[in-house]
Amino acid sequence: MTHEIKNLVGIIWKAQQQGIKSVLATVVALEGSSYRRPGVRMLIQANGEIHGVISGGCVEKEVERQAQFVLKMDIPKMMTYDGRFRLGCEGIIYILIEPVNITLDMKSQFDIVFNKRSAFKSESFYTIEEGTNKDFGSQFYLSGKRYTLKDDFTVSNQLKCFEQNFRPLFQLYLFGAEHDTVSLCKAAADLGWQVTVVASSDEEKTKVFFGGVNEFITPTFDTLDTSLIDDQTAVMLMTHSFNKDVQYLLALAKTHPAYFGILGPKQRRERILDKALDFNPELSVDFLERIHGPAGINIGAESAQEIAVSILAEILSVIRNQNPVQLKEKQGNIHD
Structure with a gap:
């Protein structure tokens, strides 16, 4: 949801000013049922702070654990969580975990979009298979301009794409x-x-x-x-x-x-x-x-x-x- 993205952008930006690294976990696909649908996000920070949830509580600990690798190595990875064999969620959740860095220009454009209550969209590129891949990553289209969450990100046509459209803030x-x-x-x-x-x-x-x-x-x-x-x-x-x-x-x-x-x-x-x-x-x-x-x-x-x-x-x-x-x-x- 748009207000969740707004909150996360503010938290990421504040952390960057303090020299704290952040990793963003995004549910990009789902098979079966889950507490939340694809597009929900969770932020894990190097100082141990966690913001947002992507399920009712059954997935977050594993996401936090796997995010430590991304924080350390600065390489995106995919993880899956199969809730069919656990108490709680009853589906397979596919989660992209990636380093995130917001430039001043990107932060300014986010502020404009939020203040003007404009629509925008995001794209996340991934594979169903678990593992690391430097080509994984996400980008946002703000006011008609493309912004990536890491400086050297280029889109690979070999990857799946999860696209999410965000409505103006209600x-x-x-x-x-x-x-x-x-x-x-x-x-x-x-x-x-x-x-x-x-x-x-x-x-x-x-x-x-x-x-x-x-x-x-x-x-x-x-x-x-x-x-x-x-x-x-x-x-x-x-x-x-x-x-x-x-x-x-x-x-x-x-x-x-x-x-x-x-x-x-x-x-x-x-x-x-x-x-x-x-x-x-x-x-x-x-x-x-x-x-x-x-x-x-x-x-x-x-x-x-x-x-x-x-x-x-x-x-x-x-x-x-x-x-x-x-x-x-x-x-x-x-x-x-």
Whole structure:
């Protein structure tokens, strides 16, 4: 996921400034089932620090052990983990372990991609067979330019290629600054989402009040910049003010977020929509039908923290086109 790459890039860069070597382990192929799918990464550093996981815990120790060779010899290698004969994962996991070095130019391009919320992709070259090979390695395409994780890397057509496309960082716009916004903001940040809290200009709270928030803004309804709200954005109206929710709804009428939710019961949602139509009878049917209200999935949530879980679960189900059911009732594999 994009936010995981962002975190790893920051950690690698910081380690480099301290003279600490890093090795990146990437799941490049899978036969059968596993806790995570190809594309998940784990970072092993020469100072003993480990960042990220590639399974539920059954693979990491072996990856860490084999990464010591790569740290010492500076040569990429492939390893496999066959979970069919162990308790835990029930598939064969193919993992590329490679030295990683990020140049200043590459770090700058990563920052641009993350700040602009642009899409990018990576390619990893490997073989199914275990062993070392100086031709193994990964590269990223950032803003149309190719960047490799080691200086002398050239692509070999004799190797398999795992390609991964990364979407822009997902973001959540929270309209309102009450106690439940605090809980939802923190929970969304834990998912790696970029969170913007939009509060009234007379709001006494500040950015410090919202753990994990990226931006805290207090525009008027007329000066609200909606240009950054795109199809990788979720929107939640939760001001606890009927009039404010109506005005924000009108201000957002021409946006096309991936998810648009309103906090509160059905009757309140209908009143908000009716009042909005009174002000603007030209509101599109498509926009109104995309609104989720009451926001969330029925899990019996009561506290602000539980309501946050309910709302985030619905957002995830919508953006991933899933129908929420208990996994024991789901047909096929978990990740199908």
